[in-house]
Amino acid sequence: MPEQTGTEATRTIPKLPATPGQTIGPFFEYALPYAKDGELVPQARPGALRLHGTVYDGQGDPIPDALLEIWQADEDGTIVQEPGSLVRDGYTFTGWGRESVDNTGSYTFTTLNPGATKPGSAPFIAVVVFARGLLNKLHTRVYLPEDTAALAQDPVLSALPEDRRDTLIATRESSGDLLWDIRLQGPGETVFLSFAEA
Amino acid sequence: MADETFDDSHVVVSSEAAADSQASLSAEIEAVHRSYQDGLAGGAAQETQPRIDFAPYRSSVLRHPTKDLHHADPETIELWSPAFGHRDVHELESDLTIQHNGEPLGERLEVRGRVLDGDGHPVRGQLVEIWQANSAGRYIHKRDQHPAPIDPNFTGAGRCITGADGSYEFTTIKPGPYPWKNHYNAWRPAHIHFSIFGTDFTQRMITQMYFPGDPLFALDPIYQSITDQKARDLLVARYDHDITTHEWATGYNWDIVLSGSNRTWMEDEDAE
Numbered sequence: 001m002p003e004q005t006g007t008e009a010t011r012t013i014p015k016l017p018a019t020p021g022q023t024i025g026p027f028f029e030y031a032l033p034y035a036k037d038g039e040l041v042p043q044a045r046p047g048a049l050r051l052h053g054t055v056y057d058g059q060g061d062p063i064p065d066a067l068l069e070i071w072q073a074d075e076d077g078t079i080v081q082e083p084g085s086l087v088r089d090g091y092t093f094t095g096w097g098r099e100s101v102d103n104t105g106s107y108t109f110t111t112l113n114p115g116a117t118k119p120g121s122a123p124f125i126a127v128v129v130f131a132r133g134l135l136n137k138l139h140t141r142v143y144l145p146e147d148t149a150a151l152a153q154d155p156v157l158s159a160l161p162e163d164r165r166d167t168l169i170a171t172r173e174s175s176g177d178l179l180w181d182i183r184l185q186g187p188g189e190t191v192f193l194s195f196a197e198a
Numbered sequence: 199m200a201d202e203t204f205d206d207s208h209v210v211v212s213s214e215a216a217a218d219s220q221a222s223l224s225a226e227i228e229a230v231h232r233s234y235q236d237g238l239a240g241g242a243a244q245e246t247q248p249r250i251d252f253a254p255y256r257s258s259v260l261r262h263p264t265k266d267l268h269h270a271d272p273e274t275i276e277l278w279s280p281a282f283g284h285r286d287v288h289e290l291e292s293d294l295t296i297q298h299n300g301e302p303l304g305e306r307l308e309v310r311g312r313v314l315d316g317d318g319h320p321v322r323g324q325l326v327e328i329w330q331a332n333s334a335g336r337y338i339h340k341r342d343q344h345p346a347p348i349d350p351n352f353t354g355a356g357r358c359i360t361g362a363d364g365s366y367e368f369t370t371i372k373p374g375p376y377p378w379k380n381h382y383n384a385w386r387p388a389h390i391h392f393s394i395f396g397t398d399f400t401q402r403m404i405t406q407m408y409f410p411g412d413p414l415f416a417l418d419p420i421y422q423s424i425t426d427q428k429a430r431d432l433l434v435a436r437y438d439h440d441i442t443t444h445e446w447a448t449g450y451n452w453d454i455v456l457s458g459s460n461r462t463w464m465e466d467e468d469a470e
């Protein structure tokens with residue numbers, strides 16, 4: 001893992017106003033996706049699994065024009081700093097991937113279970129969501145369901161009411177795959193995160 | 199017509215929205231802005247980002263969270279970004295005018311700027327992606343039905359990796375404004391979509407760069423979803439005659455500032 005160079009104590013106060021975000025719009029499909037964008041590892045690699053699900057709007061209808069990105073540690077909990085995400089060689093795990101949902105709002109990443117990045121911490125994958133109709137990016141996390149003791153102690157999850165907490169925990173399927181839906185609005189609305197900056 | 203509300207999607211408001219005039223849409227925008235101004239006068243904080251709950255942009259109605267974002271301290275993986283490099287992006291990918299056999303139609307542009315963190319430190323060696331309509335306002339996208347010509351010499355997508363000083367540079371053509379279906383006679387101001395990574399994944403962003411003095415600014419609910427004029431201005435590039443090149447291309451400058459990094463910046467970070 002690269003050396004951690006920042007801590008909460010060394011946060012700096014922004015001096016420049018941040019550039020505002022804008023919606024990704026409807027016409028990203030020919031520009032942002034690329035070959036094997038959602039295949040962080042080849043399907044045949046030992047430990048490869050599917051992280052999949054559907055993105056829904058406030059009426060429970062699938063959103064056919066969202067783009068998701070995931071960013072995660074490897075199976076040992078190591079944060080990888082290797083280039084090659086855009087030109088995958090099939091061997092290098094870069095930890096990052098991108099998927100645009102299909103016409104039914106579904107997405108599929110092929111990846112590995114992330115390891116815990118700190119001893120005893122709950123392993124999770126960082127997720128960012130973009131969509132037509134969504135005026136700015138949304139950050140969230142998807143946690144592995146197994147380590148219930150670590151999940152119970154996780155600072156983000158433990159601050160949430162139980163029904164909301166569950167929106168951040170994937171379901172493990174008998175195949176070993178992870179199922180995780182995203183609801184932008186309405187019943188079961190996914191918890192989205194804002195991050196401390198200062 | 200360029201379709202920002204797909205005909206086959208479930209956008210409940212699209213049919214009524216088609217009947218909304220620009221005047222009534224503009225009145226809705228004005229009402230939101232007025233209440234923001236009143237709030238400011240009452241001591242509310244200045245807004246720096248678009249509202250995600252902004253009804254004048256009809257497609258946002260069912261696509262924004264209604265619960266507050268959960269405030270979190272970024273942890274481990276969120277304090278890092280994926281690494282990209284010249285293995286990922288070829289140098290020529292930053293020139294959108296050489297992707298085909300001929301020259302694209304339109305005004306040739308150089309767009310240049312820097313990607314900075316909130317402290318003004320350069321974001322080095324990171325990925326910048328752009329996409330845009332052609333000079334007639336048409337995207338190479340199967341769902342763009344705007345009856346404007348496709349340019350066989352222009353795709354409209356490019357990438358680059360920022361330099362040691364956070365700089366990026368693209369050669370392209372000026373995109374045209376285009377109509378969409380948000381309301382009757384709705385037109386987007388000319389823009390280039392930008393996708394940017396920082397040093398921390400928390401800084402990941404997608405936005406749009408606009409051109410100075412566009413007459414469509416006041417009418418556009420996407421641009422106006424940023425309620426604060428100073429914040430909106432940050433999306434408008436500056437014409438820069440020093441970037442303009444003799445008998446070749448006009449030049450624009452646009453710097454992108456990401457939310458403050460949680461990492462301590464080190465002078466020799468990329469020294470190796």
Ligand SMILES: [Fe+2]
Nearest residue numbers: 025027389391
């Ligand atoms: Fe656009």
